[in-house]
Amino acid sequence: MRVTKHHHAALTVRESGKTLVIDPGSFTDPLVDLGEVVAIVLTHEHPDHWTPDHLDRLLRNSPDAPIYGPEGVAKAAAGYDITVVAPGETVTVEPFTLRFFGGTHAVIHETIPVIENVGVLVNEQLYYPGDSFAVPEDAEVKLLAAPIGAPWLKVGEAMDFVLAVAPRQAFGTHDMTLSVIGRTMHRARLRWATEKNGGEFLELDPGDATDL
Incomplete structure (x- = not known):
């Protein structure tokens, strides 16, 4: 299974010639040369995690690919056929099995409504x-895509999240809001947290991939 980091929060996962796309949003360049896309996961409704342009482009090439997301995504993307998923649910789209966790977006500020968000294993x-910092309590995570920069994110909380998940490997994502200096600094903090439990931190830039 090959995992590729794209700009900001977007990931692609390739297995047996099939591709899963996660969170292609407004800070993400067009995704090309993906092969057969068998599913798309949108963790929540914010535009840095999905746009109509991305969905239209993906569906032109793979019109039968289901789109999974919480109820908030179904409402925000009303023109698309969204399969609503919730924490605790599992779906299989060969060769991928997707388990969903969490339920709510991290708090940005008390004046901003909290929306739905699902993590995906x-x-x-x-x-x-x-x-979010939702921990998949019953999972032994081999590779963690850990957010490192956001209006809702404090790096100490991101470190605690990595410590709680204790992955074998981790890399930083959700990083387009950071300067180069800030990204380097936050990566160093998450490297410490990953290595604290004997794991390995990977510095993946857009287009970089790792195999599981």
């Missing part, structure tokens, strides 16, 4: 929490 190996 792919094939019991890759975990991405969306915009």
Whole structure:
């Protein structure tokens, strides 16, 4: 299984010639050369995690690909056929099994309503929490895509999240709001947290991939 980081929060996962797309949003360049896309996961409704342009482009090439997301995504993307998923549910779209966790977006500010958000565990190996620090309590995570920069994110909380998940490997995502200096600093903090439990931190830039 090959996991590729794209700009900001977008990931693609490739297995047996099939591709899963996660959170292609407004800070993400067009995704090309993906092969057969068999599913799309949108963790929540914010535009940095999905746009109509991305969905239209993906569906032109793979019109039968289901789109999974919480109820908030179904309302925000009303023109698309969204399959609503919730924490605790599992769906299988060969060759991918997706388990969903969490339920709510991290708090940005008390004046801003909290929306729905699901984290996704792919094939019991890759975990991405969306915009949350929801821990997949019953999973042994091999690779964690850990958010490192956001209006809702404090790096100490991101470190605690990595410590709680204790992945074998981790890399930083959700990072387009950071300067180069800020990204380097936050990566260093998450490297410490990953290595604290004997794991390995990977510095993946857009287009970089790792195999599981």
